[in-house]
Amino acid sequence: MKHTLSVLLRNKPGALSHVTGLFSGRCFNIESLCVAETIDPEVSCLTLVTRGKEGVIEQAIKQLHKLIDVIKVTDLNEKDFVEREMVLIRVKADASSRAEVLRIIDIFRGKVVDVSANSYTVEVTGSESKIKAVIDILKPIGIKEIIRTGTVAMARAPKSK
Amino acid sequence: MSKITGSQAIIQCLKEEGVDLVFGYPGGAVIELYDELCKTDIKHVLVRHEQGAVHAADGFARATGKVGVSILTSGPGATNGVTAIATAYCDSIPLVVLTGQVPRALIGNDAFQEVDIVGITRPCTKHNYLVNDPEQLVPTLREAFYLAASGRPGPVLVDLPKDVIGSLITYPKKEQPKMQTYQPNVEPHPGQVEKACKACLNAKKPVLYVGGGVILANGSKELTQFARKLNIPVTMTLMGLGAFPGTDPLSLGMLGMHGTYAANMAVAKSDLLIAVGSRFDDRVTGKLEAFAPNAEIIHIDIDPTSISKNVDVDIPIVADCKQALQAMNSWFESHNAFDADTFAAGNQPWVDRVLEWDKKHPLCYHEEGDIIKPQFVIEKINELTGGDAIITTEVGQNQMWTAQFYKFNHPRRLLTSGGLGTMGYGLPAAIGAQFAFPDKPVFDIAGDGSIQMNIQELATAKQYNMPVKVAILNNQYLGMVRQWQELFYNRHYASTVMDHAPDFVELAKAYGAVGLRAKIKSEVEPVIKEALSTNNVVVMDFSVSREEGVFPMVPAGKPTTEMLLV
CATH class of the missing domain: 3.30.70.1150 (ACT-like. Chain A, domain 2)
Structure with missing residues (x-):
């Protein structure tokens, strides 16, 4: 199933590569990825569209939370967006x-x-x-x-x- | 405030973190750091290969519970450390690895000895940093130590450009790093603790499945109290050995691919599996669908990503293992309706059944006259060290026989590369552990294949008078792969015959160490005794039965009840 994840992360060199590396290293799929600074210049917002079974998505979200530079992960599929x-x-x-x-x-x-x-x-x-x-x-x-x-x-x- | 150099700041920060020992190898990018380091009272151990530096720091960390530190130079120095960093990552060992980097102006320029080590180690570190701003040097190091040791521990790499090391900075006031994005959950949720305790009370056939998380959390005492009070049999993963006394009647030894018959049967038949600090690794579970098929599962782990990753968990508790076990122990103590003795007595039929399995198929091997059986060597080391030595292993048969036949009664006594399975780990790790405990016997139980992967570290051991004892179980094969070939590849020993080895006894002498040899069974005990009474590095070459296998064995992907026995 398609999931749209919204990820807030510290706006630092290398932070994005931790996110993409996590997906490639675990063979999770990225369908699209969009990232830019938020109103707080120290924080970036990343919108990531991925597809996978529920267990895989759950694991991907947990792994994202585990990254040191990640501030917040929201699975927008659980909400209206x-x-x-x-x-x-x-x-x-x-x-x-x-x-x-x-x-x-x-x-x-x-x-x-x-x-x-x-x-x-x-x-x-x-x-x-x-x-x-x-x-x-x-x-x-x-x-x-x-x-x-x-x-x-x-x-x-x-x-x- | 007066300015100091980056090197001086690094040293000051290391001292602030309580570091008095580092393992490393100098080079152009870190030459200034070394210039400063070797003026201080922080002891630096010069290894012979950078992989050895990081493994030694890892052995030190596992034996003590402190953060291990190593310093490598840029480029090949850093890449040589990668296998050892990945080893620590897979086993959640707290390390801080400082690597030199070319000056900032040259980064990305394909400069001499430049490599993107932050990129290379991204998937095998808990976190890593390139220090771009000299003023961030000290705050970054503080974060690195905090990250390495807290939560689920792991290696953290800090890449230090040469000009950052050389720049003048103001040393910032000591303060605890504040990291809004990193707050590991260490306290167990009381509701989950209660659920778990009630599940224990309802169980008729409970088993504890204990992993390295208990050792990392220093929770052995709490675990032992819990298991004994409730009379629950305990099986341990390779990383968990020593968390519960191996000679306790409730100990079933290791489970999984080379686990005991009793451990695998107990898990398969249990109605409640209490996983503590373990992660349902494929070497433990075998075929997933057949793993503990009838059991409700409680899983205590500090890392939420470990929960329900491979096996669906009924009652997760995300917390530090020690704190969770403490909480469960006190729940049982304060719970009025609970009578520990009644409960423990109720468990006895199940415990008896498990012990029956152990009696039916205990760990064993066949004697063959004068021929030295590798298992016998380990039994003898166990006996002659009173089960209290620090044992490192290499990887393969030597590692599995050690796990089976050495009875670890204390945590932090078995240091072994469990997750990554790194051959060449044992010797440098033994050196690291010996630095931490100079008066304890430290053995590296090795194979003739794996010892050759980092044998150069004999020179390090000798240089610093670290009297480690290397016991080579020499079968002139890469034994574990040979065993698979025997069982599953029609005895086609493709590239596993290693009958061109150096004479290890003479080689030991060349390094200034003592070399001892045993060719027949009766020579084993005298050799080990002599090694123990020698205050020098000792290499023991045991010519063991060549085609001995490790049993029980569960073929990869099979249910763990389908064991090949001796």
Whole structure:
């Protein structure tokens, strides 16, 4: 099963390699990984998407807790959470397809961020399934290059009573 | 405040941590540190290979419970230490390993003797550091000592660039390291303790399965009290031997692949398995599905990742083993309805049944006239040292026979590479232990194969007059692998015949040590006696029965009840 883990860790050289090394050394799978500084510059937040049986995920979480630089691990699957991913797609855009590309991007609430004689580079943000959908639709037109950020996720704020 | 050099700060910090002995090997990157070190009263032991330095620090740590310290230079000095660091990691031994590094400006430059040792040791240290900021040097060292010794202990490596060692810094005021991200849970949860105690009361066939965690936590006294009071049979892992007296009637010896018949049967038939400081290693469990199939399982361990890793646990207690056992002991003491004698008497039929298994298939071997049986040598060492020597082993048959036939009555007497299984561990570890206990007999029980992996340390032992006794069980084979080949590979002894060894007696003499030889059974006792009365390094070469096997044996992956017996 897919799990989205949110890991707070000390923002220090080598901290990230302890996390990734833990996964590779134990043959746990990383599907995507996204990491950046939090509001506290001494702390980074890492969103990690992994897939595995419950026992494996439980072991991975325990092992993450054990790392000295890790402050907190949250398995977002146990909560309500929002997730977003961003993709940059360079898609073929010649005279015949330009209008079509713009229409599609508009539907997905994306925008064009770079233009050349025969291509558009577009930016789309959304859940993993939305990203997949836009890629599938643009594919027949001709995708030249694609860059995805991987998922970032945040637990939803508790609902007020 | 006046400034001091990084070297001086390191020395001051080592003293602050109570270190008076370090094992190491100098080199370009640590030359300044050595210049300072050898002006102080901290004793430095110069080994002959960096692996030996870290193993010796490890042997010292296991024998004393203190943090072992070693100093290695950059590049090959550091990488030579890696096997020994991994050895300590697998057995949770507290070490601080200081490695030299090229100056900061050269890091990443493929400089002479540069290696990314922090990257290399990341998976085999509890934590590691590269000190980038000279002002962080002392706080980092303090953290390293704190991490190494607390929680589940382990080796911590601190990589020290040459210019950091040489820089001028202000020595920070002494303070306990504050680590918000590291707070091991040492106190047992009272609710879990009560659950565990009640489970004990309901059990008809309880067994204690004890590992090295009890020794690391110095919990032998509490364990012994618990087992005796409740009349529960005790089996120990290789790392747990000595946690409970080996000659106690309740001791079943070791369990697992080369465990006793009684221990493996008791675990298989038990209705309550109380695992204390053990981790359900594959050499212990054999086929997982068949391990303690009818038992409720209590697991006491300080490391949450050990709980339910291999075997699902019913009652976990994440705590220091000593504190957990204390809590259980006091629960039983304060629990009014509990009458220890009644309970212990109720257990007697089960204990009798277990002892019956032991009587049916005790540890044994067949005599063969004059031929020296390796097990006999260990029995004799046991007898002549009164079971109270510090014993290190190498890895393989020598290690298993030691575990089976030496009756360890005290903790911290068996020093052996259990998790990683490192050949070459025994001799340097024996030297480390001998430094800690100069007046105790220290034996390295070795094979003719493994002794050659770090035999150069005989020179270290000799240089510092550490009178370790090396007992080589010489069968001219890599015996354990040969045994597998005999049993599972149609006696195809592929690369396990080692009939080109040096003459160990003459070799000992070349090192300035004493060499003794025994070729027939009647020579064994005089040789051991002479070794014990010799105040020098002694190498004993016992020509043992060549194709002797270690039994019982559970073939890898089989249920532990399917033992091959003698």
